Amino acid sequence: MFIRVEGLHKNFGDIPILRGVDLSVRKGDAVFIIGRSGCGKSTLLRCLNGLESFELGKIHVGNVDVQMSGGQPLSERQIRGLRNQFGMVFQSFNLFPHLNVLENVIKAPMVVKGLSRADAEAIAVPLLEKVGLKSQLFKYPSQISGGQQQRAAIARALAMNPKVMLYDEPTSALDPFLVDEVFQVMRQLADEGMTQIVVTHEHRFAREAADQVIFMEDGLVVEAGPAEQIFHSPKDDRTRVFLRKYA
């Protein structure tokens, strides 16, 4: 298993958000996490790449192991270890509004890896071409559509050469007719063998693209399995109730 999460506990103050999450992801798989808002799926993503600390449990990614057993926050080294593995795409894109599309993509390689502008652009331009934004390099985020912004955000994450891509409801803020252009890019990455974890409410896309679907409720994984199994013959009653209501 490329990613293994065991017994992950996370509280916000006194409120438990994750109550012992277990998860396994094979290299190259596309894993879709579904569930109601507030079930902990976004928090799970944020714990994976170290944006949130956690109280208890273990995360293993590639050759990085992070185990927590007390209340202390993650160390700088642990955070760095996790973060290098993941690229993250946010619901509201979070592009840097003061930079144009190209600058958004080359910023982190230049600042973090110390690349020259030319070297960073040599990475960024093909990526932007891949997500179909070659003609928009010098536009500012406010000047392009939501779908274009999200694709730029994907290119920005890819520029740091992550092993795994995390998507936190990547299409929730988009007009319905812009959703497909983002999925198109994710599909292409899957074809190239990128490991991807997607939190989404788009069950249609999950059904068609997922290698594994995970249903979460109340900070726990209720059921995990192939898309076919979860959507057509769920084993757990809670999954069944959820799908009847939202699918």
Add this chain to the structure above:
Amino acid sequence: MKSLIAGMLIALFGAASAPAATAAEGVLRWAADAEGGAPYVFRDPRNPSRMVGFEVDLMEEVAHRLGLKAEFVQNQWDSLIPGLQRGDYDVAVNGIEITEDRKREVLFSDPYFVTYEQITVRKENQDLQSLEDAKGRIAGTLKYSLAERILKAQGGIEVRGYDSQTTIYEDLSNGRLDFVLLDHPIAVYYGNPDPRLKSVGRPVGDMTYGIAVPLSNAALQQKINQALSSMKSEGKLREIYDRWGIWNSRMAEAFQDYSPSKKATELNEYLAAMGRTQTWRQQAAQYWSYVPLLARGAVTTLQLSAVGMILAVALGLLLALVRLYVGGVPGFFAMVYTEAIRGTPLLIQLFFIFYGLPNIGIKLSPFVAAVIGLGMNYGAYEAEVYRAGFLSVPRSQMDAALSLGMNRWQALCHVILPQATRVALPPMTNDFISLLKDSSLVSVITMVELTKVYGQLASTYYDYLGIGILTAAMYFVIGLPFVRLSRALEKKFTKGRPHI
């Protein structure tokens, strides 16, 4: 108000002993406030870059007799004694009365001049000859002066306190006041020249001026006394007072010299210079001649403000970052600093830095003290401006930067700060313009900047309006490049934001 605060601070800080004067070899540094006007120390109306006055002549002569060269130091009148205690100059000479209170703070030479308060009324007035006649009348005088205390002690007189002597006599001649009580030399220079006014009655009260010397320098006091005594016996003092037209009955008693006065050449020249009617062309040339002086003040103002603002920006940024991203005990102290500095007047902070800190062995030069005072004060305001700027950037921007592998510092510098700056720029520009003008407060610590030059020129020429407009224009002009710069920066940081 300013004088009151200054007085309190003198009481607070003045008590401690100060380091002995450390004058340069061969120089006698003497301080006065040239804004006080004629005939003490003031800018020569014929050549405003020159200081003249009977105290200038006096100190030239005293220094000469001590084998020294006199060097004039400008300081706000309220601050003359604290500055002396601080050791910024050797002596203070500016109509400083010898009083018991002051004798605890400084040593005084033997009196060099005695005078009294003079009643001045309008020409047609016949019935007001003394304070006893003045019940129910309206009197004008300078705030916090001996004359004001005498008027109030008299009772039954409505007393109006003024900041500048020129306006007092104007108000008397246009009928707003019934009479004026002021020091005799002031009446000679500002009241009597007005053809609608006349001085009447017997001398009121007593004033004795002495040269103030630091408590620690009794040797200098001795030497000055010797010089004064020889000047008196050789008739040199009398000659100076005659020239300036201020020899009076009290002086005659004190010096046992009742011979008639000689020609008041300096007074006459002064009156000629002030009274000559000018064509508009001459008037324009006159204003033009002030420009170099004002410009020199403007350069000082600009230097103070620019360095002060750099300090304020750096400090403000540090405070905002500590409050937002460090927190805990440092964050608490940053907050306390901001609240304490914002909540107390800049004037008092300047006093504290300049006159207070020497008591614990920290003696800063006027420029350094001024810049630190301005920087520390405005830093507190900048801190809040930047905090608002940082808070205006959504948290999700930090998340995005961190998720790309930046550490918090890199995220701050490359992602948060540029966005925060855009928000902070307009209020920052506001603060800078405001600092430019607040920098005039540093004249309390011997700095001669734009407003101080204005005060000196205006009191020499009685021209508060014309020179005031010229000064205001100077402030506007030196502020303009910064407004432009800020607008250009704002544009740069607003790239890609069509609607804002």
